[in-house]
Amino acid sequence: MSLALTRAGGPAIVGNAERRGGRKDHSGHEATVDESIVGPDPWTRRVFGGYLPLIIACLIIVLPLLWMVLGSFKTADEVITQDLVLWPHHPSFAAYANASAKVNFPQLFMNSVLVTAVGATVKVVLAITSAYAFAFLRFPGKRIIFLAILVALMVPSQVSLVPNYITIAGMGGVNTYWGIILPGLGTAFGTFLLRQNFMSLPIDVLEAAEMDGAGHLSRLFRMVVPMSTPAIATVALVTIVDEWNNYIWPLVITTDDSRMTLPVGLTLLKNIEGDPSAYPILMAGAVVVILPVLIVFLFLQRYIVAGLTQGAVK
Amino acid sequence: MLHDASRAAISRRSLLGLIGLGAGAAALSACSGPSTSASGAGAGSASADAVGGPSFDGVTPAKTISFWSNHPGSSQAITQSIIDKFKAESGITVNLVTAGSTYEDVAQKFQSAQAGGQLPDLVVLSDVWWFRYFMQDSIIPLGNVLKAAKVDLSDYRQGLVADYQYKDSQWAVPWARSTPLFYYNKSHFKAAGLPDRAPATWGEFATWAPKLMAARSTTKAKYAYEHPALAGYAGWTLQNILWGYGGGWSKKDSFDITCDSDPSVKALSYVADSVNKEKWAGVASTSSTDDLAAGACSATIESTGSLVGVQKAVGSRFDVGVGFLPGGPVSTKPVCPTGGCGVGIPKGVDKANQLAAAKFIGFLTNPENTVSFSAATGYLPVRTSADTSSLLAKNPLIGTAIKQLDVTRTQDWARVFLPGADQEMAKSVAAILTQGAGVDATMKTLRTTLEGIYTSQVKPHLS
Numbered sequence: 001m002s003l004a005l006t007r008a009g010g011p012a013i014v015g016n017a018e019r020r021g022g023r024k025d026h027s028g029h030e031a032t033v034d035e036s037i038v039g040p041d042p043w044t045r046r047v048f049g050g051y052l053p054l055i056i057a058c059l060i061i062v063l064p065l066l067w068m069v070l071g072s073f074k075t076a077d078e079v080i081t082q083d084l085v086l087w088p089h090h091p092s093f094a095a096y097a098n099a100s101a102k103v104n105f106p107q108l109f110m111n112s113v114l115v116t117a118v119g120a121t122v123k124v125v126l127a128i129t130s131a132y133a134f135a136f137l138r139f140p141g142k143r144i145i146f147l148a149i150l151v152a153l154m155v156p157s158q159v160s161l162v163p164n165y166i167t168i169a170g171m172g173g174v175n176t177y178w179g180i181i182l183p184g185l186g187t188a189f190g191t192f193l194l195r196q197n198f199m200s201l202p203i204d205v206l207e208a209a210e211m212d213g214a215g216h217l218s219r220l221f222r223m224v225v226p227m228s229t230p231a232i233a234t235v236a237l238v239t240i241v242d243e244w245n246n247y248i249w250p251l252v253i254t255t256d257d258s259r260m261t262l263p264v265g266l267t268l269l270k271n272i273e274g275d276p277s278a279y280p281i282l283m284a285g286a287v288v289v290i291l292p293v294l295i296v297f298l299f300l301q302r303y304i305v306a307g308l309t310q311g312a313v314k
Numbered sequence: 315m316l317h318d319a320s321r322a323a324i325s326r327r328s329l330l331g332l333i334g335l336g337a338g339a340a341a342l343s344a345c346s347g348p349s350t351s352a353s354g355a356g357a358g359s360a361s362a363d364a365v366g367g368p369s370f371d372g373v374t375p376a377k378t379i380s381f382w383s384n385h386p387g388s389s390q391a392i393t394q395s396i397i398d399k400f401k402a403e404s405g406i407t408v409n410l411v412t413a414g415s416t417y418e419d420v421a422q423k424f425q426s427a428q429a430g431g432q433l434p435d436l437v438v439l440s441d442v443w444w445f446r447y448f449m450q451d452s453i454i455p456l457g458n459v460l461k462a463a464k465v466d467l468s469d470y471r472q473g474l475v476a477d478y479q480y481k482d483s484q485w486a487v488p489w490a491r492s493t494p495l496f497y498y499n500k501s502h503f504k505a506a507g508l509p510d511r512a513p514a515t516w517g518e519f520a521t522w523a524p525k526l527m528a529a530r531s532t533t534k535a536k537y538a539y540e541h542p543a544l545a546g547y548a549g550w551t552l553q554n555i556l557w558g559y560g561g562g563w564s565k566k567d568s569f570d571i572t573c574d575s576d577p578s579v580k581a582l583s584y585v586a587d588s589v590n591k592e593k594w595a596g597v598a599s600t601s602s603t604d605d606l607a608a609g610a611c612s613a614t615i616e617s618t619g620s621l622v623g624v625q626k627a628v629g630s631r632f633d634v635g636v637g638f639l640p641g642g643p644v645s646t647k648p649v650c651p652t653g654g655c656g657v658g659i660p661k662g663v664d665k666a667n668q669l670a671a672a673k674f675i676g677f678l679t680n681p682e683n684t685v686s687f688s689a690a691t692g693y694l695p696v697r698t699s700a701d702t703s704s705l706l707a708k709n710p711l712i713g714t715a716i717k718q719l720d721v722t723r724t725q726d727w728a729r730v731f732l733p734g735a736d737q738e739m740a741k742s743v744a745a746i747l748t749q750g751a752g753v754d755a756t757m758k759t760l761r762t763t764l765e766g767i768y769t770s771q772v773k774p775h776l777s
Contacts, residue, residue: 075629076626076627076629077607077627077628077629077631079627080604080607080608080627080628081608081609082534082608082609082610102388102390102391161422161426162425162426162429162430165426165427165429165430166429166430168430169430169432170430174432248422251413251414251419251423252422252423252426255380255409255411255432256409256410256411256412257412260412264412265412267384267412267414267415267419268385268388268390268412268415269388270415271386271387271388271619271623272384272386272387272415272416272417273386273387273492273617273619273620273623273691273692274600274601274602274603274604274616274617274619274620274623275388275620275622275623276601276603276604276607276608276620276623276624276626276627277607277622277623277624277626277627278388278623
């Protein structure tokens with residue numbers, strides 16, 4: 001309050017007692033009406049409580065990415081140096097050219113896009129439908145099955161690596177697209193997250209829809225899905241990033257670059273013998289891998305925000 | 315039928331049950347964790363008829379084989395061009411498979427393939443991994459197959475060939491081989507008034523280091539010397555100092571652990587003092603050659619495989635000098651360990667493929683190809699008859715690395731034959747250098763750990 005007093009000055013001084021007494025002088029207090037309802041909003045609090053943490057958090061996330069992008073345009077001796085070089089002196093695409101000489105980016109990019117698109121779509125559809133079943137349907141063994149899914153969530157994927165490999169190899173899936181995609185399709189995380197979200201939806205809306213004669217499918221896709229856009233967008237985003245960045249399974253199941261995904265391909269840029277001259281090339285490769293995910297994120301985050309601000313029931 | 319969601323909430327009891335299930339899953343995952351020696355355990359003694367391996371009489375080589383590599387030294391392009399030449403000469407197609415970027419990646423992929431088929435016909439074997447494959451009985455001894463493929467090992471550098479010998483058998487052939495090398499910054503040495511050469515002994519360098527530290531105002535270096543990054547390098551490069559003092563991780567050609575012997579403790583005390591007491595040495599976090607190239611340290615030890623990259627990254631800022639690894643008070647040579655990787659042939663693939671793989675090994679490492687491979691990667695030529703003049707003309711510094719091959723010593727078994735020992739060594743050295751732990755006590759603990767690994771994971775496979 002004291003901060004508000006020092007800032008407002010003149011007729012805007014609004015101590016509690018004064019406000020009670022000064023009600024008659026309506027016009028003089030018009031500007032402060034809002035403040036008396038929502039409380040004072042001093043600039044210090046706005047900066048230290050709002051903008052500053054936001055800016056710091058953004059910088060922590062953005063600076064390494066920015067440094068990576070800048071680094072990819074530098075020469076090796078500008079990266080490996082004791083004198084800080086912020087801006088590349090001779091910005092060039094040499095590192096990108098070098099990286100693409102070593103890695104067949106178009107092919108790997110195609111593979112990654114295909115695996116991610118198919119894998120993530122199937123995963124999200126499975127998650128939505130199974131979550132709907134767990135949230136709104138009654139069937140025998142429902143809680144047992146749900147518990148089993150939660151247990152699956154707790155098993156680290158490394159544990160299932162070898163059994164998965166044996167199964168897929170036995171089915172002839174080594175170095176095929178379906179071999180890369182199939183074992184990852186079961187999605188305990190998406191099912192769990194969406195079920196929790198669906199259960200928080202107002203049941204009245206769905207009952208109303210049911211009374212209007214809506215079947216399960218139209219209730220799911222016309223009621224539940226639109227009301228849960230933010231949660232679904234979150235699951236989609238996490239799934240897409242997961243699929244895109246997945247490394248160990250595509251590494252194990254692919255044998256050549258006709259089926260290899262980008263993260264596996266990046267290993268071609270890394271030299272196990274420490275090579276100080278390779279950093280710009282590594283950063284260029286990383287930029288190529290990260291860019292598509294960033295674009296997908298920019299696209300999807302609109303839905304996440306829009307969803308949060310939408311009211312479900314009016 | 316709409317179902318009231320609130321009734322589906324998980325009761326407390328079922329939640330407890332769930333936790334139990336989760337714990338069960340965790341225990342399960344602990345059992346089936348990355349125990350690298352598990353899958354071959356049933357095979358028993360790996361080397362019953364090891365000496366020459368299976369017979370290859372009357373076998374004709376296959377037309378297509380696969381080769382799993384992690385492309386050490388960014389070697390994909392040069393390996394592919396050697397493969398293309400091999401195809402033209404022999405008609406055999408070799409599919410070069412990227413099996414990851416580290417030797418651990420290759421190991422994981424190879425391990426999975428052991429269980430599910432689809433084995434490679436030729437696989438990269440690093441110095442610390444081949445013995446595990448030998449124990450698991452998943453690679454074949456190469457005596458007979460090399461004979462059938464007419465590959466003669468007598469022209470290979472014997473020190474490098476000996477790295478893959480156990481129980482009178484040859485288990486791999488040297489391919490991308492390196493040694494540590496002493497790197498120094500020539501302008502820093504000049505500014506400190508030091509001779510333009512590597513020190514002959516670590517004792518000599520201890521007298522140089524204060525001068526380098528005194529010259530820091532002009533050189534802007536942080537340390538006179540930087541110990542290589544501990545993870546991955548401590549176990550390897552410290553053998554140099556240990557041997558110089560007459561110690562070692564284990565006795566020569568034996569599993570007798572000696573890391574807590576007097577000479578070993580003295581050697582590691584020298585290392586600890588350089589960091590903790592005299593403070594002229596630092597410890598690299600990931601790569602000491604990065605810091606050397608940046609001018610942050612005046613000297614370091616790293617693989618010869620980094621030489622070309624260091625020169626590129628330094629550009630024209632200063633001259634890089636290289637030299638033999640310094641010796642110690644007890645021994646000045648041989649005090650240089652070898653490193654890098656070779657290639658071996660898995661068990662369980664067709665003999666025709668194994669024979670074709672052996673033919674390719676011979677071609678991959680023939681005198682001409684080992685030189686072009688060396689020129690492209692910085693690894694060392696593995697053949698004695700290789701004509702290295704073109705390498706020397708292109709890069710005089712590599713001559714020092716090649717000459718050092720004459721004074722190498724086969725690595726301590728404790729490091730290369732005990733699964734996971736390298737990490738244990740790195741952990742112990744890190745405790746001494748970065749947490750100030752006592753050398754004597756830490757090495758006693760390390761000895762117990764290493765002996766435990768030997769008893770539980772190695773001894774049962776060797777009887």
